[in-house]
Amino acid sequence: MKQSSTLIPTLREVPADAEIKSHQLLLRAGFIRQIASGVYSYLPLGNRVLKKVEAIVREEMDNIGAVELLMPTLQPAELWQETGRWYSYGAELMRMNDRHERRFALGPTHEEVITSLVRDEIKSYKRLPLALYQIQTKFRDEKRPRFGLLRGREFVMKDAYSFHTSQESLDEMYQKMVQAYTNIFSRLGLNFRAVIADSGAIGGKDTHEFMVLSEIGEDTIAYSDTSDYAANIEMAEVVTTYEKSNEALQELTKINTGNHKTIEEVATFLQVTREKLIKSLLFVVDEEYVLVLVRGDHEVNDIKVKNLLNATSVELASPEQTNEVMGCPVGNVGPIGAKVKIIADYGVQSIVNGICGANALEIHYTGVNPTRDFSVDQYGDIRFIQEGDPSPDGKGRILFAKGIEVGHVFKLGTRYSEAMNAVYLDENGRSQTMIMGCYGIGISRVLTAVAEQLADDKGLIWPSSITPYDVHVIVVNMKDEAQKNAGLNLYDKLKQERYDILLDDRQERAGVKFADSDLIGIPVRVVVGKRVSEGIVEVKIRKTGETIELPIEQLLSELPNVIK
Amino acid sequence: MKQSSTLIPTLREVPADAEIKSHQLLLRAGFIRQIASGVYSYLPLGNRVLKKVEAIVREEMDNIGAVELLMPTLQPAELWQETGRWYSYGAELMRMNDRHERRFALGPTHEEVITSLVRDEIKSYKRLPLALYQIQTKFRDEKRPRFGLLRGREFVMKDAYSFHTSQESLDEMYQKMVQAYTNIFSRLGLNFRAVIADSGAIGGKDTHEFMVLSEIGEDTIAYSDTSDYAANIEMAEVVTTYEKSNEALQELTKINTGNHKTIEEVATFLQVTREKLIKSLLFVVDEEYVLVLVRGDHEVNDIKVKNLLNATSVELASPEQTNEVMGCPVGNVGPIGAKVKIIADYGVQSIVNGICGANALEIHYTGVNPTRDFSVDQYGDIRFIQEGDPSPDGKGRILFAKGIEVGHVFKLGTRYSEAMNAVYLDENGRSQTMIMGCYGIGISRVLTAVAEQLADDKGLIWPSSITPYDVHVIVVNMKDEAQKNAGLNLYDKLKQERYDILLDDRQERAGVKFADSDLIGIPVRVVVGKRVSEGIVEVKIRKTGETIELPIEQLLSELPNVIK
Incomplete structure (x- = not known):
């Protein structure tokens, strides 16, 4: 292409509203232009990169036997009502009425459409498993669109959906998808991790996010410095073994700590390290009060608390609730004499001659020893992982990084197939609910990830796999x-x-x-x-x-x- | 692809709501499925054909130097207000509000977005001409979606736009586009014609529609049986030369034709051919009454009347208006003694001893001879062409066919660039308005056209260029x-x-x-x-x-x- 015959409107100045490097460079190099907040045109160069990314994704999807189709943007409200998401999806779902006042969503994702399609067309176990994908423009009405293509309102996605007769079949497809995603992001020249993620309220089990390491990322990843282990910090298992000091046990003693309330303040005041303190926080777990203990240098991970107690809801008690239940301010809460259920992180078990609140204003205990001085209903891994902790896979130590999510694989299970009655007849002629997986890649987001990770101060640097021109x-x-x-x-x-x-x-x-x-x-x-x-x-x-x-x-x- | 691993849900029965062959077969062969009225999923086979058509279109566009980009679906109302189309486009424009109550159109076409883009980025004649295209999903809220992909509400289009500093440059691009379209539809194996079309109210000049010949088409095409001449019947020029009989002139005579009013009735009653009759119709042309004459076997073409008189509006007068102006019912109107402006088709000039209404109830004249008995203000080509007429290009005779529009090329001129102030600086530093062209292909519509034209009673037959599999x-x-x-x-x-x-x-x-x-x-x-x-x-x-x-x-x- 001759540069005189195409449209590459480069800019010398950094556009005022572009905060991050990738957004600035994609604008300055003439790859994209904003049409409305979070809505962009891909100019010729941007479009070329987009098409090359699409081609790589297509190739790797085809390689694992996924089949391409194309579903519509306009999705009848009735389908979203079947799963309840018409109501629960909130303001991010773009909606419109047609000329006959029928309601439609502009697809942000296609679980409803594909489930309805497969429900109507597949009747027998003989036609399963089946993996279908599409590459398509999606819509999500972000409250605050920003960072250019990273958080836009109209964007290009590859979304895939698979349908199975057994969990094993789903597991197999999931592994194939993880491998295909690994191939894709490697071919794109990205430094990324497949990160163990929270399956949240959807009710699936396994889920991985593919994160490109970047300081502009909105999520924190805990990853191993030696293996490919990586997890969302909320999900990373702590396998640290704690050494118990063999110092002589001191006597349990009440002391006045005055106005010193936080872990930091009390440790400084008593001239001890934070490891000596027992952080004691009152939670409301499914309407029951539970006292949660972690070591002073650790943080409670409420997702782990939720999982340990098999609970639906976990919330920190308010200062008023704490005062009412424990008889003291938040800063003086402790396990000794507490009348509520107590759970503690494994790290607490090894504290010798520790310090904790005494459930009385301005009073703490010193010389606290678990078991001797208080009993714990259940120990577990309920803290956030920290840098330096051993990697849960036994290989290396944990480091933290920020990540940009570019892909997501998810075992949906029967969340959608049950709601929409997607069933098939098994070998014995019995009706069974299909088991599903879903798998997304943010195609347009890849442009941002590559630009963030590979650019220098002079401009963009494209890997040869997706360069607009060789x-x-x-x-x-x-x-x-x-x-x-x-x-x-x-x-x-x-x-x-x-x-x-x-x-x-x-x-x-x-x-x-x-x-x-x-x-x-x-x-x-x-x-x-x-x-x-x-x-x-x-x-x-x-x-x-x-x-x-x-x-x-x-x-x-x-x-x-x-x-x- | 193994058929056991993909989704090809064939049907034995003809779906009840599919009226035409292509729609029936695309459903039955498992290429498409309807999600909502006029909204379809392209199943794996349909998607493969779609992608192959796209690839051919892309190749031919690239060959003539057009550059691909991708503009958004969401188009801010403000852009459409600049050209006035926010108000004039009507109910076919799908509209929505975002969460901040800002108004958007779902793009049915992209003149506004591209003109705004080029206006903002191109400042100098040095960067022109420029031809940009995209392949993208479009939205149009058809009142009665039907015929499957033929008249849908969400469909795939290739739309191209070109920007020029001179009419010659536009002409050159237009010719290139016509050639590219000819290549595309030839490669698709279609029997088509580039049809001279009406540029309508948009104010452009040249425009061609690419029509695939098919009995389900909604437009009638007049085409030559020997050359590649083709035109919308409204646009086809009549170049017939009429022979004047040399029979002796009869006397002008009033006769009572009783209740015989129509051309057919009067001709039968008087036992003459319709060629002998002078069809006389009163029109309202820009608020003036004009009597329009054509031969009894011809039909008035009001677009030609409009062009001949350089008028804005041409409408047939109502029976009441006719009675008031001519003093008789519609069936007895004639030019002799008429007090209004008279225009006539060339065919009238050669009538000898003709018959026309006498502007009195139940009375006609016989022995009517133009010039001798009445005068005509202006003769012109104001009738519809007919099968058997000579082709306007001098080669062969005209035949009629129905056509499906699959492409459209249009010299827009300055319609959009003027409204949106898309200007550039010329060699002399003077500000000039860009001259534009636009060029569309209905990608998804091609599937219907191919299916209509090439299928047989057993099913679809794909040309090797776009077959889903070889x-x-x-x-x-x-x-x-x-x-x-x-x-x-x-x-x-x-x-x-x-x-x-x-x-x-x-x-x-x-x-x-x-x-x-x-x-x-x-x-x-x-x-x-x-x-x-x-x-x-x-x-x-x-x-x-x-x-x-x-x-x-x-x-x-x-x-x-x-x-x-």
């Missing part, structure tokens, strides 16, 4: 006939060899052309300049800045190596 | 190990050779498999049956029904010929 050929001076002709010849020749070429044939200064080229970030640049009269062109690698001069007739034979 | 391999009996193994081997081998293969590996009766195969319409079928034990398979051409038996090892070398 090679950027720059004619330094279009008024110089020798340069112009050599550039046009090279363009034709490379196109014949099936390379995607962007030719800068504009009447612009060399400085503008080089700056634009750095901004756009095509991995290989060929500069046709003064030395073309001697038959020499310059090849530059965008990522490393490495430059070599080559006789023009060697370029074709060298190019495959350079691109690698 | 070859349908059918294992007659999956319980026969020899057949099963030979089928699976063949499947692998053909896939290695890069053929797209559908393998019928289902546990179904042979009859079901063959009927489904005919219905689906893959052009080449390879049947792995009993004779595979002797190394023989059967190859069948879907279109001709031609069958040959081949040694399995010859299949690979023969297949390219067979597919051709």
